[in-house]
Every structure is written in C-alpha cells, then in structure tokens.
Amino acid sequence: MTVSIWQQAHRTQETAYDVIVVGGGIVGCSTAYWLGRRAPSLNVGLLEARTLGAGASGRNAGFVLQGTHADYRTDMERYGAQTARRLWQFTRENRDLLSAELRGTAFSWRADGGLVAAGTEKEDKRLRASLPCLRTAGAPAVHLDAEETNNRIGATGFHGSLFMTTGALVNPLQLVHHIASESEAKVHTQHPVHRVHWRDAGAVLETPDRHFRAPRVVFALGPALSELVPEASALVRPVRAQMLATAPAHGRHIPVPVYSHRGGFYVRQQGDRRVLVGGGRHSHREAEETSTDATTPAVQATIERYLHTHFPWSQSLAIEHRWSGTMGFSPDGRPVVGRVPEHPEGVFATGFTGHGMGYGFRMGRLLADMACGDDTPEAFDLFAAARFEDAPDKRSGTATY
Ligand SMILES: Cc1cc2nc3c(=O)[nH]c(=O)nc-3n(C[C@H](O)[C@H](O)[C@H](O)COP(=O)(O)OP(=O)(O)OC[C@H]3O[C@@H](n4cnc5c(N)ncnc54)[C@H](O)[C@@H]3O)c2cc1C
Structure with a gap:
C-alpha cells in the first residue's frame, strides 16, 4: 500500500506523554491506574492494538486465586519455602487491593472463597x-x-x-474496563505498536496512525512481548x-x-x-x-x-x-519482570502462566513504581528476569534485564 505525503506527515507527528503503557490487558490497565495514583501529575498514555481486554484478560475464567497455578507444596519444592510464602502474600495483596481500591459492583466481584x-x-x-x-x-x-x-x-x-x-471471582472484561476508566491515562485503542525506536531520551513508538513519544515505556503485552522486545524471546x-x-x-x-x-x-x-x-x-x-x-x-x-x-x-x-x-507462559511458572536490555527506561512484565488475574492489579503497582524510577520495588526480586541470565535454555545469551 502506498502512503500519501499528507498521510506520512500525519503519521510522523509525535504525540508525547510522560509514560506510555503498551498493552490494554489487566497488567497494562493496572499499571496505568497505579501511575495515576502514584504521580497524579504524570501524563500517561495507554496504547492497545485492538480493544481493552481483547487478549487473555478479557477471555479468562475470572478466578482471582492466591499462590501460583500449582499447589502450595509444589511451590515450596520448586521455589523454596520463603519464596512460596512471598508469592502467596503478593497474590493475597492483589486480591485485597482489588477489593479495597475499586468498586466491586462494576466488575461483579464475588468474594465467597x-x-x-x-x-x-x-x-x-x-x-x-x-x-x-x-x-x-x-x-x-x-x-x-x-x-x-x-x-x-x-x-x-x-x-x-x-x-x-480468600478466593474470589470477577467478570474479567468488566474489571479491565473499570480499572482503565479509573486511571488517569489517555487510552488509544486500535493502536498496534509496530516498531520501537530507542532515542537518547526514551522511545518513539510507531503505530499505523501516528507516532508516540515518551521518556519511559511499560510493555504489558502478555505473550506478544518479544514482538517489541526481541531480547525477551526466551522469557515467554x-x-x-x-x-x-x-x-x-x-x-x-x-x-x-x-x-x-x-x-x-x-x-x-x-x-x-x-x-x-x-x-x-x-x-x-x-x-x-x-x-x-x-x-x-x-x-x-x-x-x-x-x-x-x-x-x-x-x-x-x-x-x-x-x-x-x-x-x-514463563520458563519456570513465575511471572517475569525486567528492564529492556540497554534501555532501562523500558520496563516489562509477562509470563503470568495462566494466573494473571491473581497477580495483575498488584503487578501494575510494581510496574508503576519501576516506571517512576524505583529500581527494585518491594517484591521485584520474586519476578526479576535476571534469574534466567545463566539458565542454559535462555537463548538470547548476554542480555541483562
Ligand atoms: C481461557 C483462559 C482462562 C484463564 N483463566 C484465568 C483465571 O481464571 N484466573 C487467572 O488468574 N488467569 C486466568 N487466565 C490467564 C490470564 O487471563 C492472563 O494471565 C492475563 O490476562 C494476562 O494479562 P496481561 O495483561 O499480561 O496480557 P493480555 O491480556 O494478553 O494483554 C496484552 C494486551 O496487549 C495487546 N498488544 C499485543 N501486542 C500489542 C502491540 N504491538 N501494540 C499494542 N498492544 C498490543 C493485546 O491486544 C492485549 O490486549 C486465563 C487465560 C485464558 C486464555
């Protein structure tokens, strides 16, 4: 398809934000929400390729469970007692935050266990x-x-x-929409990011309609992360x-x-x-x-x-x-959080391994903290991508997250 000179001029106009979140699932929308809570003066944009909740976040069973996808004993054997306990606490916090921060009737919240x-x-x-x-x-x-x-x-x-x-249920699509509507972010649906150009001060994100620029970017793309962060291809x-x-x-x-x-x-x-x-x-x-x-x-x-x-x-x-x-899915069943190698102003989270509703809202707060400059927010070590750096099955070799 050819592009006219008028279309080209429109497309390359840059819309600027302080932080851009890419991906309008539970994790991206939650990040946008917590950015607004943490730093209300920030100008936040959210870019979603299709519609909010078009991916797994709008298609799941809506179980808000604690722990990982496995039983607690398996988690203890796999990760050690302390990590299993902290994973449980993180997901418990996720559940409690959903209940305390948001209006449950907006997303059919049921907390009967x-x-x-x-x-x-x-x-x-x-x-x-x-x-x-x-x-x-x-x-x-x-x-x-x-x-x-x-x-x-x-x-x-x-x-x-x-x-x-502490088990709970939601309508997951309503939840995603509610979180986005409670955020301060400007939401751009039908804006697939095709390319990321890293500059000295942040990134320019190319969509078919126009370009967006921000000094900090959060990638919450679920399984599609490696399309924009190729270094993460072995993580999900x-x-x-x-x-x-x-x-x-x-x-x-x-x-x-x-x-x-x-x-x-x-x-x-x-x-x-x-x-x-x-x-x-x-x-x-x-x-x-x-x-x-x-x-x-x-x-x-x-x-x-x-x-x-x-x-x-x-x-x-x-x-x-x-x-x-x-x-x-991540290589070890735990979500993966990191910074884009060589571009620490880019932050990502992926690999929720069938359990993203159990983590997503709390994870958004962790990502918002990272996007606001906190290098190692509380619980970051539980999910740090760096744990795979020496793993033999990690294909991308030398990347540091
Ligand atoms: C059938 C099913 C049942 C499940 N049941 C449960 C459950 O009961 N409880 C539970 O905890 N978990 C469940 N899960 C898992 C849960 O849905 C996921 O872990 C969670 O939704 C992941 O959220 P996310 O925000 O990371 O990713 P996603 O929901 O995949 O969101 C990523 C978003 O990024 C967008 N995107 C991708 N590429 C681009 C791009 N280039 N530019 C812009 N946007 C882009 C996508 O369109 C998508 O909207 C289930 C999943 C499925 C499929």
Missing part, C-alpha cells in the same frame, strides 16, 4: 500435606473430605479439596487455553469457583446460572502451544467429558458458547 479440588486420591494427599504450610504462611484454608467437597458443589468424583476463604511462550459455557442450569448451584486436577480444569457458575468450564490443555499439550485463536474438537471434548463426569446433571445442558485465548 474458592475450592481447590482433588481429581485423584494422590492429589488430595498432596493438598492435605499443603495445609500446615499454607497455615504457617497465613493462608486461611480448611480441608474438606470427598463427601463434603462433592456435597458443597453438587458434584461427584472429587477426592477432597481445600477451601480457601504463547499457550492457548479453551473454555465453554452451558445454557443456564436452573436449580443447580456451584457456590464458589472450583479449580481442580492441579489447575488442569476450572469451573464456575454465573449469576444467570450458566456454567463456565475451562482447561483440558494438559491432555493436548503440543497442540495448545500456539497463539492461534480457535477452539478444537479434541480439547472441547476433554472439557465436556470433565464437566459431564463431575457434574452429571450438566449432561442435559446445551453448550452455548466456546472460545479460546492466548496466555504467556
């Missing part, structure tokens, strides 16, 4: 073993045996569960997740979100009684390592089988909606 249910006897054993460690970490949890678990959620076949009193990979929604299940009640089979499946019921279920990826790992937005018969069949097995009454319900979304 959540159930981490065991799909096998072995998983239940593991959950039970997690309990004392969780309590030591200050996590309010109780164990329910198989009968209590199944009775509570009208299910069958679960072997036990942990009831976490795209992974697809699929969900479905049934017709309303009148007379049935799943009172709290259920996360089961080590996070392999998740179920919730809406106010209108529709049942939303997702997961099944663990049985189709290779096919789901993709950023293609599509559902597949194989994964959808796995999700349906799970639903019909554990909630047999759902067999008579029509499936009314199916969808997918792309998540960013």
